[in-house]
Amino acid sequence: MSFNSLGLSDALLKAINKKGYDTPSPIQEKAIPPILEGKDVLASAQTGTGKTAGFTLPLLQILSEGTTKRHRPVRALILTPTRELAAQIFENVKEYSEFLDIRSAVIFGGVNQKPQAATIKRGVDVLVATPGRLLDLCNQNILSLASVEIFVLDEADRMLDMGFVRDIERIIKLIPKKRQNLMFSATFSKDIKKLANGILTYPVSVEATPENTTVEVIQQKVYRVAKAKKTDLIIKLISEGNWQQVLVFTRTKHGANNLTKKMISSGITAAAIHGNKSQGARTKALEGFKNGSIRVMVATDIAARGLDIPLLPHVINFEIPNISEDYVHRIGRTGRAGASGEAISLVSADETSFLTDIQKLIGMKIPIEIVEGFEPDPNASTEPIKQGGARNRTPRGGGNSKSSKSTTKSSASNSGRRTRDRRN
Template sequence: MNFSDLGLDADLLRAVTTQGYREPTPIQRQAIPVVLQGRDLLASAQTGTGKTAGFTLPMLQRLSAGKPAAKRQVRALVLTPTRELAAQVGESVTTYGQHLSLRSHIIFGGVGQQPQVDALKRGLDILVATPGRLLDLQQQGHVDLSSVEILVLDEADRMLDMGFIHDIKRLLKLVPSKRQTLLFSATFSNEIQTLAQQFLSDPELIEVAPRNTTAEKIAQSVYRVDREKKRELLAHLIKQHQWYQVLVFTRTKHGANRLAEQLSKQDIPAMAIHGNKSQGARTRALGAFKSGDLQVLVATDIAARGLDINELPHVVNFELPNVAEDYVHRIGRTGRAGSNGEAISLVCVDEHDLLRGIERLIKQTLPKHIEPGFEPDPNATPQPIENGRRQPNNARSQRKPRKPNERDAAAPKRRARR
């Protein structure tokens, strides 16, 4: 099957061809005809399966057949959990809509709002936004959502994880009840199904991959190592195997900063990306990594979804995530769109329970390795995991207050303020 078989207009097919795409992915084959029909959609697919084009292409076609947006009004609204994902969806809208006369803009926190306000004044056919900043601008009277024809909730499960459920419900009260709603999620959790029942009307159900599975083209393995030797082992593996583009995950922002600094001192160019970094710093780091100028990008789980890096060869879990599902999302950054990828986890004695939980979730026993020279101490005893579920009871009271501009990119499990 070709894209031309899906009912897309010539202008969109030309844009798709320019990007070098010939055959639609499974999610695109199933989703595009449904969206073109105007039906609501509840779709689950692994990251890297092409779901963004699955809703962007038919949305552009439907909007191009209607009247342009009036001042301050929005015709299609795409909500995303993070700034990075918003930027990438916005880039897809621009790329695929390059031959259409549609206005689009991206809105998220962490940057000045005046350019966003100016864009909203003119009216937008497509607005891609994170919930926090959009609500702020709506409350200031800068945006009118009463004319939204198409609403997309992208990475809806991630938005729930990050505590955006109350913001989403407030925004849904501002859009017309008669609209087309598309909900995309990596999993069909009970919470997602409840959300769909509340806000979707007789949706078409699409599930491309079984729940919580990992991509077949990702080679997964574990290196057992003492916690104090993880950094040396990571540097050793990068140099020995000549890994030129590595995405490394840590649990904490401080840990990401420290690891990036230590790798850089060992002549391995590295930068960190997380919620405390300014949007400019995050954009520069991601740009350098994508272009190949930066060898290692160290990230917290804010980057586990939405980072679209073509043919990323290596993902390393420097520390295992506290939530097993996040392992699936982390390693889903590699092995995308048919490419092969490698996911390696450095596991110390503290993380044996976390590893068993991951293996139960993905229904696989991951191969274990011990690198010569980095043999773990067989007598080592587990220590409490920093920022993990085994924190002391008073750990929450010791946390520093979060800065206002982190609202749209806070760590998972944050609860939105009422």
């Protein structure tokens, strides 16, 4: 199948061709037709499957076929959890709408709101936003969502995990009841299905790949190692392997900062990216990582989605996540668009149960290696780590993970995360 057979306009086909694409991905092939028909869509798609174009292209076509109002109120709202993902989607919207009379904008926290407010005042057809800044501007009467025709909730599972449920509910109340709804999620937990039932009307369900599976072209490996030797091992792997572009995940912001400092002191150019970093610092780090001036980017899970880095060869889990689905999203940063990639996890004794949960989720045993001189501590406890209540998070997959707690406790935890993440 080609894009020509999906019913897209000549202007969109021209933009698609300019980007060098000729064949739609499975999620694009399945999602675009029902969206063009005006139906609500609930889609399951992993990172790197082309899902952004799956909703952006038909959305732009629908808007371009409608009547453009002189003052250009927001007609399409794309809600996403992180600044990086919002910026990436906005770039895609701009590229695909190059030959259309469509105005778009992106808003998120962490930067001065004045330029964003000025752009909105001039008129915007498509608005890409994170929840916090969107509600802030609405509360200040700078922004109205009364004319929204299409509502897109992207990375819905990540939204729930970051505690944005109440914000989503508030936003829903600000947009017209009569609208087209598109919801994209990498996982379909009970909470996601409950959210979908409250937003979507007789949705068409589409799925690009089996739920919670990892990309086949990614070579996965586990190094069992003593916790105290992880830093030395990761420096050895990067240095001796002469790896020039490596994305490393830590569990905490503090851990990301510490590891970055140790990398730099060992002669490896590195930068950290997480929620406590200013938007300017995050943008600079990402640009340096993409252009090769920074070899290693150390990130928390805020960067697990939304980073569009072509042909990223290496992802390392310095600490594996306690939420199994996060593993899938982390390693999904490599092996994108059919390219090969390597995902390495450094696992200490207290992460044993996390590794077991991950292997159950992906349905495979990950090969394990031990490097001489970096052997795991035979006397170390395998009791799961307890770090800032991290184990109390309700898993997005809705499974029987030990981290599941009562709904009340989960709500309280989500409320706290929402306060911290409003910078998005």
